Amino acid sequence: MDEIAVLIPCYNEEKTIEKVVSDFKRELPEAVIYVYNNNSTDNTAMLAAKAGAVVRNEYMQGKGNVIRRMFRDIDARCYIITDGDDTYPVESARKMIDFVLNKNADMVVGDRLSSTYFSENKRPFHNIGNSVVRKCINILFHNDIKDIMTGYRAFSYEFVKTFPILSKGFEIETEMSIHAVDKNMYVENVVIDYRDRPAGSVSKLNTYSDGMKVLKTILRLYRTYNPMGFFGIIAAILAIISAVFFIPVMREYVITGLVPDFPTLIVCGFTMIAAIQSFFAGMQLQTIVQKNRQDFEMNLQRVDNDKKRLMNL
Structure with missing residues (x-):
């Protein structure tokens, strides 16, 4: 069992993945860094390995499928999951890990929306969508998670091994949040500084189609859980x-x-x-x-x- 496992799902992130891995190795030298390559057509896997990550492949396309594989394969006391696009600050990881290892938190949410997200993110419909999804889930499920769709989170072993992943794509973050609330797990929020993707790095999110998938996921999970x-x-x-x-x-x-x-x-x-x-x-x-x-x-x-x-x- 690893003490700390950093999980990075990746699809065509050659512009940033080497820096992300290097930053985590500097900030968390005791952690094992796993990069799961999801059918990338660029040099993501090679650059991640060069930076010192353990590189594995997941051939079923979609972020949900990648995270399902990660959670099955890896045993650790604490898991940090982040994106390979260098939009999340590695400096916040230590505080998130502390909540899991020393305060028995099951999920720690990297809260972008309470800091720089709305000023840094250049996609206005993403801003609106994040606010709508947060409001819907907090009302329907009676909770106060500050950022429902953030890709920067820390998890306990108990959460990872009891979370039934059904989503295949970017709806996975919504599913994680609702599962934690429904199962009365201890959730903490850590405010983080968000920075937009660097030049040349392209988002894989489709504002409208992925937004509709998230809303359908909320409706489906509300029917299932309540x-x-x-x-x-x-x-x-x-x-x-x-x-x-x-x-x-x-x-x-x-x-x-x-x-x-x-x-x-x-x-x-x-x-x-x-x-x-x-x-x-x-x-x-x-x-x-x-x-x-x-x-x-x-x-x-x-x-x-x-x-x-x-x-x-």
Whole structure:
């Protein structure tokens, strides 16, 4: 088991990867630095190896796939994950590691949005998207993570070995944040200075398509982690629609004793039945979610025992 593992997923980062690896080797000489090359067509892998990183390959394209492979392959007491584009300050790593190793944090978030992100980042729609995603998740999941989509984080062994990665691409950061909140893990925020990519380094993010994937991920995870809330909202909307159309029919019946709009009455009845079904579906799924959380706590104890065993080897 490594004491500290620095994980750098890379796709065509030859402009910056050598500097990123060298900076981490200088700041964290005791750490093992892993660069996972994700089908790069440039000299990323060669330059990373030249700088002293352990270079491995992941052939399934997408950041989520790379991180899944990293988390499976590597055992460490503390993991630092960062991007290979030299936008995150290596000087903040020591403070993030301290939270994991000495204060039992499960995830430490490198918070860009509370410092220089909005002034340094030259893509205005990325700024808006980050703010929208942060607000949505903090409202839906009742938490206060300062930067949902940052690529600079530190993790405990327990988090890494119990995190079921489903996302294939850049939605992975959102999934990490929601998993930590839902499983009541200890999350800390460390404010970091963000700098934009250097000249010649190109972002792999597509503002619109990746933004839509992130929003779909939030919706999917809200349905998965809080089915009572998700299906309860659907039930409430259906019940309101049914009531709005039923009231005029009921008023007409009270006044005249007649029901002239039978089709409306029938549709209102079916809509209310759908609302009731949605409500009880949410209740049943919430019971399953609660059972999964209990199973997760038992699995967490097993992972903790595995960690102790590895540390004693």
